[in-house]
Amino acid sequence: MKLDYKIIWVEDKIDTKPFLALRQTINEHLVNEFFNVQFETAEDFDEFKEKYEASETFDLIITDLNLNESHGSQVIDFVRDVKHIMTEIFFYSANSELSATNLVNSSRITFHQMDEASAYRELGASIMDLINLTISKFQNIVTMRGMIMQETSSLDLKMDNIVKAQLKNPKLSDEIKPVIENIFDNIFANAEEKYNKAKARKSKDIFRDNILFNSSQKIFALGEILKILKKENFSEDYSKEIILIRNQFAHAELMKNEDGKEYFKVKGEEVYFDENLCREIRKNIIKHVNNISGLESKLDSNA
Template sequence: MKLNYKIIWVEDKIDTRPFLSLIDSVKNHLENEFFNVNIDTAEDFDEFKEKYEDSQTYDLIITDLNLNESHGSEVIDFIRDEKHILTEIFFYSANSELSTTKLANSSRITFYQLDGQSYHKELQNSIIEVIDLTIAKFQNIVTMRGMIMQETSSLDLKMEEIVRKQLINPNLEEHITPLLNTIFDNIFANAKEKYERAEERKVKEILRDNVLFNSSQKIFALGAILEIMKEENFAPNYKQDVIEVRNKFAHSELLKNEEGKEYFKVKGEEVYFDKDLCKKIRRDLNDYIKKINAIENKINPTE
């Protein structure tokens, strides 16, 4: 799971008002957890199979037992027996046969028996419980570290492309020249320091070195370019909200206190790793993805 959460919902009444309302509620819940949500729908097994073959990347499959001329068990058997994938599945029905339905594999399936007049509300609550469970499974240090590294690397590439294009944009030459002079001064200062360190011929010093035009230089350049473009300069906050968080996850050790709660030790401060931190990380990453995409679209309006 990354910043995206994909669901496919198989239900022969999916286009009716109660189910459209259910879909909206589920989508709103995930968006409040700062996921980018995509909910595909299908009315029977054949439509499900066609859509699944096109995508094949879902975090949750929701299916009714009775699907017109087909059956919800076909959906499950296709996923488990033919595709051999253990995607989380929510399997529901008002039919008492649900619990006795034979399946190729019953692991990671939530069975839900519809009951009572307000079953749509009960169904909604039960689906959201399963979604929260799937989110919780992925809110561990290894998965979050991988997601942060991937999304931050993607943002770094976008940011670098914006900087590269604008530094050679002839329409901005008057404003870019002072910026380039500052960049070259910074690079010269770094290069001079590196040269002096290299002269000492100390292996440990050289092994710690970074590329001259490093991440800090790119963020500085991006901020200056945003101001030249008269856009919000989010570069300083990006450094704090994304780069520093990435560095914490990359280089800080995960520890546990006496109560078993996980935390990072960062400059003597205990930063607790919990669902609130994960939610904030998703929110911040999504916020900067939107900001950087908006700048990209202004620079490349026809792409």
């Protein structure tokens, strides 16, 4: 799990009103936790197998026991015995005792026997409890650090491509010229050891050098490009919410307090990963994924 939360639900009545309502509730919950939700459904084991073979990256599998001519136990045995994957599984039944079902491997499986009186409400609550458990596992401090590095690096690469392409865009040459001049001025101020290279003022040499044409230069250029294109300028927010966070946790020291709770030491301060911080980080990454993707689309359509 990264920012995507992928679920596949195997149920032969999946398109009936109660299950449509449950899927909507689960989807809204994950969106509010700032995940990109991907929901797949299947009506029987064969359809599940086909969709699983095409992806194999689900964070949660939900399956009923009785699936027309097949059974949920086939779903579980396929994942555990054939694929050897320990994905979290939610296994339920409305009219059969789950405890009597023989499984190849029953670890990391949540069993739920539906009660007629409040069947769907309790089913939804149990699924939500398991989802929240998987989220809490994902919010492990080291896992979150890895997610921050991966997602922000991917964003940086996209932003880098956009900036370089627009700085070399002949259609914007007159307006871009002062932007490039400002970049050179900053290089002279902050990279004295490469003075001679910068003095040559060859754009192609500068763009290839990530020390000279660093993150601050790219953020400045991104902001100026957005102004020229008359688009919303999100460059300062990107700098604070993506670059700063990435840099802080790339170099922060992982430590433990007296109670054994892990935290990062960031410039002398203790930064703890709690639910609110994790949600805020996911929210900001998703916001800027959308910003960068939207900008890419607009530039492609105008090319």
